[in-house]
Amino acid sequence: MSLPVTYADVVGAIQTLQGVAHRTPVMTSRLVNARTGCEVFFKCENFQRTGSFKFRGAYNAIAHLSSDQRLRGVLTYSSGNHAQAIALAGQLLNIATTIVMPNDAPAVKQAATQAYGAEVILYDRAEITREQLASQLAAERGSTVIPPYNHPQVIAGQGTTAHELLEDVGNLDYLLVCCGGGGLLSGCAIAAHALSPACKVIGVEPAAGDDAARSFKSKTLQTVSNPDTIADGARTPSLGDLTFPLVLHYVHDILTVTDEQLLRGLFYLWERMKLVVEPTGALAATALLEGGAIAPGARVGIILSGGNVDLQQLKHWC
Structure with missing residues (x-):
């Protein structure tokens, strides 16, 4: 197999x-x-x-992006740890990052993600799924989506x-x-x-x-x-x-x-x-x-x- x-x-x-x-x-x-x-x-x-541990996967994924993908930025969705990891990896590699986070995500994780330089977009879990919102934003912006685990x-x-x-x-x-x-x-x-x-x-x-x-x-x-x-x-x-x-x-x-x-x-x-x-x-x-x-x-x-x-x-x- x-x-x-x-x-x-x-x-x-x-x-x-x-x-x-x-x-x-x-x-x-x-x-x-x-x-x-x-x-x-x-x-x-x-x-x-x-x-x-999320930093390991996030950095490895971003490091594999093409030069064109790096220019168009990265987008992900996360309750916090993958969000922070993508944000820091993007900061280290000079790549813009956007994070879709639930509005009830722990405040400490929201704050840390923003501190690493990412744009954070909050959403209500009861109104839309994070995958739907991320897909919409990626289509509008041309960003590459790096999901939290299925990559x-x-x-x-x-x-x-x-x-x-x-x-x-x-x-x-x-x-x-x-x-x-x-x-x-x-x-x-x-x-x-x-x-x-x-x-x-x-x-x-x-x-x-x-x-x-x-x-x-x-x-x-x-x-x-x-x-x-x-x-x-x-x-x-x-x-x-x-x-x-x-x-x-x-x-x-x-x-x-x-x-x-x-x-x-x-x-x-x-x-x-x-x-x-x-x-x-x-x-x-x-x-x-x-x-x-x-x-x-x-x-x-x-x-x-x-x-x-x-x-x-x-x-x-x-």
């Missing part, structure tokens, strides 16, 4: 990102190991540029996250990765398959937005509409036509966690490991901490995907 992204694409992204993206640290915790009965390695993408260079760039982790810690028995649209999950699964073939890759998404889990089990693409979850980075309507076949081919399972469980995992990381992680970034860790289907004694990799927390939301969570 011909797949839309290969390991060679991930290797190419490594070269593109060399000296641009941070090689983020891998952290461990004796407390977590004792609690889970596993040897756990946390890949801390909350320390990546713009505060999340080959974006997927390849995200795969460099797991590639670095496996280079640093060696073979893993399990790799747990958060899942929204599947860009990070599919990219990391490609890298894990190449570097640690016996590793079982497991996606984790919020229970309120379980479209990927349903899609994985039914082998038919499922959707969800504006799921009500604190994991704002995983409010995607579905996997993409690029990420879905990659997930089916490389991923071993997809788990879900409730928002109640996610808050417990989030606060545990904050309080015990002193790691500022946003709710979406804590999905994978929460699945493990809540007793996900991981064999005792296993070597487990956890992707902490981002740390852009809107602290004003705390009063609504507690």
Whole structure:
């Protein structure tokens, strides 16, 4: 079967990102190991540029644009992390960027996106979809659309996250990765398959937005509409036509966690490991901490995907 992204694409992204993206640290915790009965390695993408893994895919995609495309600018849609990533990548490469964001996106993410020099256009989720608005604007402006996850260079760039982790810690028995649209999950699964073939890759998404889990089990693409979850980075309507076949081919399972469980995992990381992680970034860790289907004694990799927390939301969570 011909797949839309290969390991060679991930290797190419490594070269593109060399000296641009941070090689983020891998952290461990004796407390977590004792609690889970596993040897756990946390890949801390909350320390990546713009505060999340999204910078990897965004920069890799923009760097592949032709000179004509660069002149006409880039447009994307995002609740925040991909928005910031595209904005910074555009700033670094001197390319104009326009971001379509929901008006209820975390204020900290809206502010950061504007600070990186992007034009931000807000919309109401109840009135129009972000894809529709982005398509309209791109047609009017002639901009190139780089979506948050369903794009080959974006997927390849995200795969460099797991590639670095496996280079640093060696073979893993399990790799747990958060899942929204599947860009990070599919990219990391490609890298894990190449570097640690016996590793079982497991996606984790919020229970309120379980479209990927349903899609994985039914082998038919499922959707969800504006799921009500604190994991704002995983409010995607579905996997993409690029990420879905990659997930089916490389991923071993997809788990879900409730928002109640996610808050417990989030606060545990904050309080015990002193790691500022946003709710979406804590999905994978929460699945493990809540007793996900991981064999005792296993070597487990956890992707902490981002740390852009809107602290004003705390009063609504507690």
